[in-house]
Amino acid sequence: MMRFLPIVSLVLLVSLSACTKPVVTGASSDTVIIKHDPALQSVTDLQPLADKECGRYGRKAVFASDESETALGFHYARFDCE
Numbered sequence: 001m002m003r004f005l006p007i008v009s010l011v012l013l014v015s016l017s018a019c020t021k022p023v024v025t026g027a028s029s030d031t032v033i034i035k036h037d038p039a040l041q042s043v044t045d046l047q048p049l050a051d052k053e054c055g056r057y058g059r060k061a062v063f064a065s066d067e068s069e070t071a072l073g074f075h076y077a078r079f080d081c082e
Contacts (some may be wrong), residue, residue: 022046025076029057031064032079038066046077054081 020040026033032053034046043066050061059081066077 008056014026021024022049022050023051027053027056029059030043030081032061032081034077034079036077037069037072038075046079050077054079057081 020037022034022036022041022045024032025035032050034049036046041065047061047063050063054061061079062082064078064080066075068075
């Protein structure tokens with residue numbers, strides 16, 4: 001049984017990380033909001049996603065803030081489209 005523990009742990013880790021993919025929760029020509037898990041994604045990791053959203057309006061994303069939902073929960077990164 002113990003020899004299967006690393007395999008089970010790996011499967012759980014992969015499945016949990018898939019559930020915490022960054023999600024655009026709001027986007028306009030001025031601002032993009034991305035919900036993310038700061039333990040798995042840094043603000044730098046979110047830049048391409050923000051650039052893609054701002055790019056729809058011919059603009060580039062500039063990081064503005066990163067606020068937490070709760071002390072241990074998700075964060076909301078805000079990018080301004082300039």
